[in-house]
Amino acid sequence: MLKKFLLLLTAFVMVTLVLGAAKANQIKKLAAAPRTMPPAGVAATAARSEEWRSTLHAIGTLAPVAGMTIAADADGIVVRVAAENGAAVRAGDLLVELDSSVEVAQRESARARAELARVNITRQEELWQRKAIAKVEYDTAVAARKQAEADVAALDAVIAKKQVRAPFAGRAGLRLVNPGQYVGRGAPLLPLQQLDPMYVNFSIPQRHLPDLALGRKVALRVDAFPEAAYAGEITAINATVDAATRNITVQATVANPGEKLRAGMFVRVEVELPESMPVIVVPATAVAYAPYGNSIFIVEKMKGPDGQEYLGVRQQFVEVSTHRGDLVAIKGAVKPGEQVVTAGVFKLRNGAPVQVNNAGQPAASANPRPTNS
Structure with a gap:
């Protein structure tokens, strides 16, 4: 019985040693194999040369060019707002009319006095030529006519002030008064632009x-x-x-x-x-910004330690000079036509293998427009 147990134990030890040796050999081979990271998926585009006008x-x-809020030049009650809100008006168009019924009546009275004064001056002039009246009477008649005409002109001016007109062509804004409302001199009526x-x-x-x-x-x-x-x-x-x-x-x-x-x-x-x-232009997403210097990654054929050729990236430090929309102008050892990584920049290092897939190429325009605008 003891003999069988020893034989089984010996066989188990032998099998364990064989399996352990095989596993150790596998681990040794894995450890000796070169450690290479899988290629990183990136998007790339060609750097290009452009003429950018300085701005x-x-x-x-x-x-x-001309804009103001039209104000009242006289006191009165608003009887009409002739300009509709937002309407286009020409220079001289009536905007707001204030009540001038009293002034109109006074002007008719002044016109009657002026007409009488003109008749009187005609008579006085005939009498003066015949030396039938004194010079002072003729002068008084002349002064009365001038005063009557001045009264008419003064009332015309008052009535004109109560008819507020556009000083220039433009577009009226929202009115600030309504018919029937009393406004004082200087009160705002409506904007005009x-x-x-x-x-x-x-x-x-x-x-x-x-x-x-x-x-x-x-x-x-x-x-x-x-x-x-x-x-x-x-x-x-x-x-x-x-x-x-x-x-x-x-x-x-x-x-x-x-x-x-x-x-x-x-x-x-x-x-x-x-x-x-002349500037070298790349998308703004191609630049990796860092405190020690900004850089881009250029895609090119490279050779590994084993002499095998692979597609990798070379880190190139650059200086960003100006921006225009989604594009930047850079200064550095970058030539037009070189493929520059535009997506996946922050997971790269110098010499890292890459696989280019431009399906996710970010938009790059000098005049970008949001999709929801």
């Missing part, structure tokens, strides 16, 4: 003052109309620099034929400078 970017506000053309006022840092000039072209973009681009030109530069911000205010004029732009709108302004420069 200055600013935030501006639209203002009317001339919307074509329009001014855009914006500020530029003082260091860019040498780049500004009258007639310089500007491009405007408004969030309300993201697909539309409005062109204008600089028509005025402020004479002083703001001492608090060290910015100078600039005014440009832009055409607004459809009157889509309205006063007070927020706009983005680009001032086109005359000089242009």
Whole structure:
């Protein structure tokens, strides 16, 4: 019995040793095999050379070429609001009419006195020529006629003040008074804005003052109309620099034929400078930003330690000079046509193997538009 037990134990030990040796051999082979990471999936695009015209970017506000809130020039009760809310009006059109019935009656009385004075002066002149009256009587008649005519002119002026008319062509806003309402002198009646053309006022840092000039072209973009681009030109530069911000205010004029732009709108302004420069352009997603320096990864054929060729990436440090939409201009040892990683940048290192799959290529445009705009 003991003999059988020893034989079984010996066999078990032998099998265990054989299996252990085989497993150790497998582990040794795995340890000796080269450790290579699987290729990382990335998207890539070619760096390209472009001519970018230098521009200055600013935030501006639209203002009317002519705009005001029409105010009453006399006291009275509103009898009619002739201009509808939002209506286009021409210069001289009646906007608001105040009650002038008393003045109209007084003017008729003054006209009667003026007519009588003209008749009297004719009679007095005949008598004076025949020396039938004294010179003072004739002079009194002349003065009476002039006074009567002045009274008529004064009442005409008062009545005209109670007929508020548009001082320029434009578009009326929402009225601030209603028929039957009493208004005092200086009370606001309704806004009036001339919307074509329009001014855009914006500020530029003082260091860019040498780049500004009258007639310089500007491009405007408004969030309300993201697909539309409005062109204008600089028509005025402020004479002083703001001492608090060290910015100078600039005014440009832009055409607004459809009157889509309205006063007070927020706009983005680009001032086109005359000089242009050649730049290497890549998508902004291609740049890996880091405290020690920004870099991009260039896809190219590489050789591994075993001499085998594979598709890998080379890290290239660059300097970002300017932005334009989703694109950036870079300075560094990057040539046009080189494939640059645009997606998956942050999981790469120098020499890492990659597999290019452009199905997930991010959009890159100089004038991007949100999909929900």
